[in-house]
Amino acid sequence: MHSPTLPPALLSALRRVMRPLVRLMLRKGVTYTVFADLLKEVFVDVADREFRLDDKAPSDSRISLLTGVHRKDVRRLRTEDDTASMALPENITLGAQLVNAWTSNSPFCKTAGQALPLPRLASVGGDVSFDALVAQVSTDIRARVVLDEWLRLGVVRLDEQDCVHLEAQAFVPQKGFDEKAAYLAHNLHDHASAAVHNLTAQGQPFFERSVHYDALSPASVEVLRETVASEGMQTLLGFSRLAADLENGDLSSLDPRQRITIGLYFYTEPNSPTAPPP
Incomplete structure (x- = not known):
């Protein structure tokens, strides 16, 4: 008891x-x-x-x-x-910056959120190449090192013309257990921290909302899954561009720094067989 x-x-x-x-x-x-x-x-x-x-x-x-x-x-x-530190590993932080530049900055994207395939080498694509993309974000690491790691994680693919394609509209590794575990720690910690704050603390609550239904067919669930994947990603990319612009404007400010996390998730599972019918 x-x-x-x-x-x-x-x-x-x-x-x-x-x-x-x-x-x-x-x-x-x-x-x-x-x-x-x-x-x-x-x-x-x-x-x-x-x-x-x-x-x-x-x-x-x-x-x-x-x-x-x-x-x-x-x-x-x-x-x-x-x-262990709560900070994300350096390769993930750099990757997020590169994906943000690829999906937000001209000449690497067609429109905001639509990354262009990039020739791998600057000798071929010049300022519109994967080499140039990496150089724009960091001059301390070679583009080939980034590319090899991203190919391993399934973030990008190379086509027959030696162009690099972004496979995910955010830096979400498709492979690599350590990288996925780092995101598990970061995202669940921050989501739980927001919920705990709202349950126990005084002052302004954090935004932490969800919608849930329990009588959808598998076909309807797939419609929602695809809609969240497309429209939800565009929403997150919009927040990412806004945050990047604000951060650039804050460079000259002497105010103390804060970090933020904005998340969106989707989950589904069968109803319990013991649950009463709707």
């Missing part, structure tokens, strides 16, 4: 939120014991960083009281190296 001080609705929500993550862990061999040890680290780290009194580092005893983690474990975990 749960303590009466713990909201049953919150425990029910946490149980449901954890289900897809547990499904992933079981598929990848992450056992309960491994996850429990990982969860201890997170509990201790969050309590240490975010639950301070008068901005003073809490004692091991206070963290143990807050989290339920044994004080010996608290002491051990606080002396170990910090957890």
